[in-house]
Each structure stands twice: as structure tokens, then as C-alpha cells.
Amino acid sequence: MSWLEQVKWNENGLTPVITQEYKTKQVLTLAWMNKEALQLTAETGHAVYWSRSRKKLWHKGEQSGNQQLIKSIRLDCDNDAILLEVEQKGGIACHTGRHHCFYKQLVNNQWQPTEAILKDPKEIYK
Amino acid sequence: MSWLEQVKWNENGLTPVITQEYKTKQVLTLAWMNKEALQLTAETGHAVYWSRSRKKLWHKGEQSGNQQLIKSIRLDCDNDAILLEVEQKGGIACHTGRHHCFYKQLVNNQWQPTEAILKDPKEIYK
Numbered sequence: 645m646s647w648l649e650q651v652k653w654n655e656n657g658l659t660p661v662i663t664q665e666y667k668t669k670q671v672l673t674l675a676w677m678n679k680e681a682l683q684l685t686a687e688t689g690h691a692v693y694w695s696r697s698r699k700k701l702w703h704k705g706e707q708s709g710n711q712q713l714i715k716s717i718r719l720d721c722d723n724d725a726i727l728l729e730v731e732q733k734g735g736i737a738c739h740t741g742r743h744h745c746f747y748k749q750l751v752n753n754q755w756q757p758t759e760a761i762l763k764d765p766k767e768i769y770k
Numbered sequence: 771m772s773w774l775e776q777v778k779w780n781e782n783g784l785t786p787v788i789t790q791e792y793k794t795k796q797v798l799t800l801a802w803m804n805k806e807a808l809q810l811t812a813e814t815g816h817a818v819y820w821s822r823s824r825k826k827l828w829h830k831g832e833q834s835g836n837q838q839l840i841k842s843i844r845l846d847c848d849n850d851a852i853l854l855e856v857e858q859k860g861g862i863a864c865h866t867g868r869h870h871c872f873y874k875q876l877v878n879n880q881w882q883p884t885e886a887i888l889k890d891p892k893e894i895y896k
Binding site: 646647650661664668669670671673674686714717718719720721722725727738739740742745746748749750751753754755757 | 771773776786788790794796797799800812842843844845846847848850853864865866868871872873874875876879880881887
């Protein structure tokens with residue numbers, strides 16, 4: 645069985661992908677891949693996801709320039725989740741212009757933003 | 771809207787949860803929560819997941835003793851993924867007896883195990 649077939653793709657042909665910054669170990673994003681996205685990620689050396697909202701392959705950084713260069717690709721014990729280590733170009737992984745997507749922390753039963761916006765999204769996607 | 775309602779639960783009432791070790795920043799597991807699991811996690815201070823295979827709440831460590839003590843709970847930009855920072859009791863997060871679940875790395879088109887088994891699963895779940 646090929647390495648791509650060993651991944652347990654879900655009923656929609658997808659698997660969740662955690663992307664972690666190589667240098668800081670910060671978790672940047674949770675995104676999704678299908679088989680083609682994972683193959684392209686391995687072949688090209690930059691992260692390619694499946695956009696569930698746009699229903700198409702999404703070469704991370706294609707619009708923003710904020711590519712994610714692959715340092716390692718890992719699979720978990722159950723073969724149904726992937727972990728990438730990447731170098732985050734431009735220092736911005738989140739479409740809100742923040743370094744990473746997990747910027748809301750639960751404090752006193754409220755999700756409170758804890759991270760600064762580094763760049764106005766209007767400037768990223770123009 | 772309550773903080774629990776602000777999470778976008780999927781069609782099965784679940785959301786993926788990344789769990790990262792507070793001290794080492796290592797990503798330990800990808801698991802799933804429903805609303806009740808997230809509420810219990812916040813209330814009790816240890817990770818409670820939803821087991822998709824057993825279809826029931828899963829107080830992590832209930833059998834193994836390897837509890838995960840909560841340091842922070844974060845939500846992503848799209849409100850559909852959660853990141854926990856935890857203290858991993860016993861130093862073992864994976865049911866295979868390894869420190870973490872992402873122990874298979876893609877090398878030369880093969881998933882190669884890269885982490886030692888710290889404890890025989892038969893000794894963990896007896």
C-alpha cells in the first residue's frame with residue numbers, strides 16, 4: 645500500500661492537518677488535506693491544503709505570499725491526523741493578519757483575543 | 771451567546787482538538803470534543819474528549835493515569851478548532867506507550883517510526 649493510501653481519509657476524503665512553526669514550535673493552523681493536497685505538499689515542499697469553503701486545492705500563500713515551507717510531515721498512531729513542521733514565510737499564518745490562528749483564549753468564560761494584528765488583511769489580500 | 775455556543779460544532783456535534791505540551795511545546799495528540807466534553811474540560815481542569823470509536827466521553831487518563839492538566843484553552847479564527855496547552859502526567863500521551871502520537875515521519879515515501887515506546891501498552895491498560 646502506498647504511503648498516501650495508508651492515511652485514513654474521512655468520509656469526505658479529508659484528514660485534519662496541524663501546522664506547527666519549526667522555529668518557535670507555535671501551532672499556527674488547523675487545516676484539511678485530501679490525497680492530492682498531501683501528495684503536492686510532499687512533492688513541492690510547501691503546504692497545499694483543501695479549502696472546504698472554496699472546495700478546491702489551496703496552495704497556502706498563493707495570494708498572500710505567506711507560504712509554508714515543509715520541514716517534516718508526520719502521521720499519528722491512528723493514521724487519521726497529520727502534523728507538519730514548517731517555516732512560515734512573512735511571519736503571518738492567519739487570514740486575519742495574525743501570526744497564528746489560535747488567538748482567542750478562554751478567560752472567565754469568554755473567548756478573549758490575545759494576539760496583535762500584524763498586517764491589515766486588506767493589505768494582504770489586495 | 772455562551773462561549774460554548776460560539777464554537778462551530780460540525781455535523782456530528784464535534785470539533786477537532788490539538789493538544790500541545792506546555793513545557794516542551796510538542797504536539798501530543800489530535801482528538802475530538804463535543805460540547806459536554808469541552809465544558810467538562812473547562813470545569814475540571816483536565817482534558818475530557820469524545821471517543822469517536824467508543825462513542826462516549828473519555829476522561830483522558832481514566833485508565834492509564836496519564837491525565838492532561840489544562841494550562842490554556844484556545845479557539846481559532848474560524849471557531850472550528852481548539853488548541854489545549856497541557857501538563858502531560860506520566861509523560862505518555864499515546865496509547866502505544868509513546869510520548870506523543872505523531873511518531874511516524876514521512877521519509878523516502880514511507881512512514882517511518884521515529885519515537886521509542888516508553889512503556890508497554892499492556893502495562894498501561896491492565
